[in-house]
Amino acid sequence: MKKTLLTLLALAMLLHTSCITEDVATPTRAGNFMTLWKIIDEHYCFFDYKQQAYGLDWDEVRQRYEPAISEGMTNVQLFEVLSDMTAELRDGHVNLTAAHNVARYGEWFDNYPMNFSDSLERKYLGRASEYRAASGLRYRILSDNVGYLRVPSFDVEFGDGNLQEMVRYLGGCNALIVDVRNNGGGMLSSAEKLTTIFVNQTTTVGYIQHKTGPGHNDFSAPRKIEVTPFDGLRWQKPVFVLTNRRTYSAANSFVMYMSQLPAVTIVGDRTGGGAGMPFSSELPNGWGIRFSACPMLNAKGEHTEFGIEPHVHVDISSHDYSRSIDTIIETARNMAHDN
16 A cells, blocks of 8 residues: 555656746747747737837747757857847837847937037036045036036935035025936936936826736726925926937936936936836746846836937037037036026
């Protein structure tokens, strides 16, 4: 009797093990291809938008790229095919990561002017002794009594004391320039926190949706994104937010929040987008895939994933650059004096 029970238990363990392994993708070339295609198919959130914009058919993409996969191909060759497949999404915020490379779609900024220069930034900020720095924020008062705030990243949490002292120091200025060009994002909480010094009442600045299932249209109802006023000194004068194509992720969200406010003007180039909350996963061979999975909408219910147009479009001209002049900053300064 005991021997029979042990035999049945062993058989049950074998059957249980086989059930588990059936759902695990195989680490073959074909297995990695199908895993990547399926992850994107079930979690990427802009298929309808892309279908309307340029006729993207994700099933057709699979049929077209699958024949290029063979078990004899090298890792570099596999990566090239998978990279080309993700490029069909035409999304600069889709990244396939391997040990030797990161696939990225760069046409959203490569085909346009940079509209930012480290050397020009140093000119306007001045020497280290001429500007203040706290929690990653750098700021000073320009010669025409316009405040200049450089926000290179949202990777750092801003403390209440940092924001309070900044507003106090810049409070006598006629206007404030907030420069988020080349800001690749960071924490949404920091983007929201900085916005709080510009609102005097709880303000709906956008909406967010979440994926609820594997279907292309499986989304939750839009949920409000609200910003509450900062509990301290707040900015009450005109604000000019400077943007370029490399303003994306949490920085794109900051621009979205600010663009809803009445005293704010967005100046520069279209932002880089990427406001949606990211989703990350891994292929059987260890490569990583990351893309936006939660759409963010502005207060009008419009997508901001693919960038936000400025109120005033301006590029840094080659003539100004040769004279160490930042055309975008100067445009904002001129507008500040016109108000």
